[in-house]
Amino acid sequence: MLLTPYRVLDLTDERGMLAGQILADLGADVIAVEPPGGSSARGVGPFAGGDADPNRSLFWWSYARNKRGISCNLDHSDGQALLRQLAATADFVIESDDVGVMARRGLGYDDLSAGRDDLIYTSISAFGQTGPKASYEATDLILMAAGGPLILAGGAGEEPVRVSVPQAWLHASGEAATAAMIALRHRTASGEGQHIDISAQQSVAAATMSAVLAASVGAPETARVAGGMAVGPFTGRLIWEAADGYISLTFLFGAGIGPFSRRLFQWMSDEGACTQEDRDLDWIGLGAEFISGQRPLSEWSRLIDVVAAFIRSRTRDELFAEAQSRSLLIVPVTTVDEVANFEQFEARDFWREHDMPHWPDPVRFPGPFVKLSSHEIEFRRRAPDCGEHNAEVYGELGLDGADLAELSEKGVI
Amino acid sequence: MTSAVPNQPGIPTAGALAGLKVLDLMWVVAGPTATRTMADFGATVVRIESANRIETARGLGPWYNNTQGPEHSGLFGNMNINKLGLSLNLATEEAREVLLDLIDWCDVLCESFSPRAMRSWGMDYESLRERQPDLIMLSTCLFGQEGPLSQVAGFGTMGAAIGGYIALAGQPGGAPVGPYSAYTDYLSPRFSLPTILAALDHRDRTGEGVYIDQAQAESSLHFMSTALLDYTINGNVPQLVGNADPSMAPHGCFAAAGDDDWVAIAVRDDHDFQLLCAAMRQPELASDARFAGLAARQANERELAAIISAWTAESGAVQIEYMLQAFGVPAHAVSNSGAAAADPQFEHRGHFVQMEHEVHGQIVFEAAKGQMSATPPTYRSAAPGIGRDNELVLRELLGYTDEQIANLAIADALT
Numbered sequence: 166m167l168l169t170p171y172r173v174l175d176l177t178d179e180r181g182m183l184a185g186q187i188l189a190d191l192g193a194d195v196i197a198v199e200p201p202g203g204s205s206a207r208g209v210g211p212f213a214g215g216d217a218d219p220n221r222s223l224f225w226w227s228y229a230r231n232k233r234g235i236s237c238n239l240d241h242s243d244g245q246a247l248l249r250q251l252a253a254t255a256d257f258v259i260e261s262d263d264v265g266v267m268a269r270r271g272l273g274y275d276d277l278s279a280g281r282d283d284l285i286y287t288s289i290s291a292f293g294q295t296g297p298k299a300s301y302e303a304t305d306l307i308l309m310a311a312g313g314p315l316i317l318a319g320g321a322g323e324e325p326v327r328v329s330v331p332q333a334w335l336h337a338s339g340e341a342a343t344a345a346m347i348a349l350r351h352r353t354a355s356g357e358g359q360h361i362d363i364s365a366q367q368s369v370a371a372a373t374m375s376a377v378l379a380a381s382v383g384a385p386e387t388a389r390v391a392g393g394m395a396v397g398p399f400t401g402r403l404i405w406e407a408a409d410g411y412i413s414l415t416f417l418f419g420a421g422i423g424p425f426s427r428r429l430f431q432w433m434s435d436e437g438a439c440t441q442e443d444r445d446l447d448w449i450g451l452g453a454e455f456i457s458g459q460r461p462l463s464e465w466s467r468l469i470d471v472v473a474a475f476i477r478s479r480t481r482d483e484l485f486a487e488a489q490s491r492s493l494l495i496v497p498v499t500t501v502d503e504v505a506n507f508e509q510f511e512a513r514d515f516w517r518e519h520d521m522p523h524w525p526d527p528v529r530f531p532g533p534f535v536k537l538s539s540h541e542i543e544f545r546r547r548a549p550d551c552g553e554h555n556a557e558v559y560g561e562l563g564l565d566g567a568d569l570a571e572l573s574e575k576g577v578i
Numbered sequence: 579m580t581s582a583v584p585n586q587p588g589i590p591t592a593g594a595l596a597g598l599k600v601l602d603l604m605w606v607v608a609g610p611t612a613t614r615t616m617a618d619f620g621a622t623v624v625r626i627e628s629a630n631r632i633e634t635a636r637g638l639g640p641w642y643n644n645t646q647g648p649e650h651s652g653l654f655g656n657m658n659i660n661k662l663g664l665s666l667n668l669a670t671e672e673a674r675e676v677l678l679d680l681i682d683w684c685d686v687l688c689e690s691f692s693p694r695a696m697r698s699w700g701m702d703y704e705s706l707r708e709r710q711p712d713l714i715m716l717s718t719c720l721f722g723q724e725g726p727l728s729q730v731a732g733f734g735t736m737g738a739a740i741g742g743y744i745a746l747a748g749q750p751g752g753a754p755v756g757p758y759s760a761y762t763d764y765l766s767p768r769f770s771l772p773t774i775l776a777a778l779d780h781r782d783r784t785g786e787g788v789y790i791d792q793a794q795a796e797s798s799l800h801f802m803s804t805a806l807l808d809y810t811i812n813g814n815v816p817q818l819v820g821n822a823d824p825s826m827a828p829h830g831c832f833a834a835a836g837d838d839d840w841v842a843i844a845v846r847d848d849h850d851f852q853l854l855c856a857a858m859r860q861p862e863l864a865s866d867a868r869f870a871g872l873a874a875r876q877a878n879e880r881e882l883a884a885i886i887s888a889w890t891a892e893s894g895a896v897q898i899e900y901m902l903q904a905f906g907v908p909a910h911a912v913s914n915s916g917a918a919a920a921d922p923q924f925e926h927r928g929h930f931v932q933m934e935h936e937v938h939g940q941i942v943f944e945a946a947k948g949q950m951s952a953t954p955p956t957y958r959s960a961a962p963g964i965g966r967d968n969e970l971v972l973r974e975l976l977g978y979t980d981e982q983i984a985n986l987a988i989a990d991a992l993t
Contacts, residue, residue: 167777186800209804214811224804295926298923303910306821306842310840313915315831318757325840326820327821328746339767339769339772340768341948343772343948344948347594347615347619347775348950348952349779350779351952353782354597358952361948366924370918370944372758373758374653375652375656376639376759377915378942379639380919381930383644384639384652386914387639387914391753396638404744404755406753413735413740419632452637489730492730496740498744499742504742505809505810509725512725512726513725534773536791537777539787540788
């Protein structure tokens with residue numbers, strides 16, 4: 166696999182586990198290190214069966230896959246010594262602890278890179294390793310507020326609203342995997358490793374479609390619009406009510422979207438749902454007509470109403486089927502159950518079933534995030550139990566059963 | 579904000595990815611985000627565009643100096659910093675010949691056409707690998723290269739719908755509102771780019787090229803794995819819950835004193851709640867039975883929200899943030915772009931970068947996300963106007979002669 170030669174020591178919890186998973190999926194030997202009592206990520210729900218159980222955290226199951234798992238008490242001096250030994254065998258270290266904690270344990274970048282110039286050490290934190298907010302308390306909601314996506318989502322004048330499945334730390338983890346790979350290329354060329362400092366606040370700013378730049382470039386704030394986005398003086402409406410639920414339809418003019426809008430109006434015209442004049446509008450240049458005043462802005466609202474009435478008269482399936490034959494920008498707004506049963510994902514053989522030791526039935530997981538010509542991203546290992554690979558990994562350091570028993574006795578592993 | 583950096587298009591010579599050659603046939607956000615990062619860290623990225631089909635991002639704001647136009651898009655500008663721009667009219671045979679020369683030149687070819695386009699030009703991976711066995715090629719689109727929906731044109735706004743994200747944001751009982759705009763465009767680069775870089779490392783060790791087929795909708799499902807498992811295992815389908823959280827209460831945005839001024843507050847446990855009561859100078863709430871423990875606070879969330887809102891209405895969101903964080907309560911102003919520009923942490927990180935610009939005076943864009951101690955990103959040039967770097971690319975990168983370039987112009991290949 167692509168990253169087979171490399172070893173990653175993954176010290177992250179729920180704030181960074183996706184980073185190691187991306188590298189593990191790409192073939193790296195990723196060793197997830199948990200405290201002897203289990204990672205805090207095991208406390209993150211939902212849980213298989215519903216009740217909180219550290220062996221049934223769906224978060225752990227999702228983001229510890231393809232990793233080996235060991236336990237190590239990083240607050241114990243023997244644990245710190247063990248970790249330093251392990252780090253000497255690793256190409257990458259990834260951590261997501263509160264700022265300063267790893268350095269206090271003697272496990273910061275300066276400590277672990279001493280004598281190891283080529284170590285790539287990635288720190289994931291809420292706001293970055295330094296700065297006035299580096300020690301801020303943070304959660305998913307706080308980061309989405311701080312980075313800019315939150316103010317953009319929700320109804321005008323209403324409370325901004327987040328995606329209910331936490332996203333912020335996943336964004337940061339993705340940036341961490343990317344930066345680690347950039348650092349690898351530099352290391353291959355120069356032999357030099359480095360310290361990477363990832364801020365979740367900066368990472369989630371990417372989820373604003375650059376609206377976070379508005380004031381800085383001299384543009385007005387982006388208005389919050391329920392189910393749409395403001396495009397200058399226009400509302401680009403994205404979410405529409407169909408006869409039996411919601412669909413997404415990107416409806417706008419211009420070179421990119423205009424041709425799709427023209428085809429939509431051709432269909433509506435075929436069905437007698439719009440006038441010939443509307444069908445024959447210049448869907449590429451319409452924006453200029455509005456801006457120049459040649460056509461009043463109220464015309465755009467009227468066109469939205471015409472489309473809305475048509476959409477309301479059709480079911481989601483009808484709209485989606487016609488979208489495929491006429492090349493329209495319409496898809497259903499799917500709920501999680503529909504996502505899980507969506508035909509395209511089935512047809513591409515996306516899902517992967519695996520047996521899990523703490524659950525009676527096979528579990529179906531999201532599959533490869535990309536398909537490769539040279540290799541398959543495989544589900545080689547299920548998420549490990551706490552300390553499952555202690556004997557194997559510590560054995561590679563030369564520790565035997567008696568050593569491990571002693572470490573266990575001392576509460577180190 | 580520090581002073582503006584100069585805007586000098588050229589071939590980068592330093593950086594973690596110096597020497598890496600990337601041909602960028604992508605558009606809008608999902609693809610260009612990935613190539614922008616490569617350019618920031620020193621790769622030479624040639625972005626192909628045509629004036630005959632203005633790319634969608636050029637039609638979207640925020641607009642420099644609040645002036646619309648294809649050369650004024652702050653979105654396009656942000657996505658394409660540091661790239662070189664070559665205009666090619668791919669409807670002509672001559673332009674497609676230039677494209678083949680660029681494919682021979684590059685290490686990495688990235689394209690986000692619909693699956694039939696590259697095939698129709700004979701530039702699908704199977705054909706190209708015969709020319710160049712060690713090519714790394716990314717094809718990225720919403721649904722991937724195969725499957726019944728592979729030909730469906732798709733933007734990230736549709737990915738947000740089909741990937742389940744829109745149905746996860748909204749108020750209980752209301753219509754879904756979704757996250758802002760093309761949500762899956764923000765997720766897919768987090769998977770495509772590490773894969774490209776891993777493939778390059780593999781190629782350098784083995785000589786083997788790699789083709790990467792990315793269905794953006796599939797990549798994005800890794801950001802909602804837990805909800806998918808909760809459904810397939812437990813049968814739960816998430817409903818719209820506003821900002822409620824199963825393990826935190828109070829948890830949401832509260833109106834502050836200003837116009838559209840909100841502060842996000844997340845109380846993780848009883849300890850946080852004690853601190854919140856102390857910060858609000860309402861210690862009696864801390865021992866109020868209605869709010870003792872998570873379950874009670876969730877059951878009486880509306881009453882509690884009314885009390886907190888009465889308090890937050892007295893002050894600005896930023897002031898409330900500072901006060902609550904001083905007490906150790908997770909809180910932050912819900913930043914709009916003005917608040918972000920004034921945010922001392924963004925300032926400390928150098929998140930907003932100013933660059934000189936011949937048309938706009940100066941432009942501002944976002945810094946690279948990863949801060950790297952040994953190989954910091956560099957900011958060399960603004961996003962290209964259409965065809966800005968034709969001479970540089972054709973002459974210096976491809977070694978074309980004056981005559982060749984003139985013939986391309988005559989053939990209408992460079993529009």
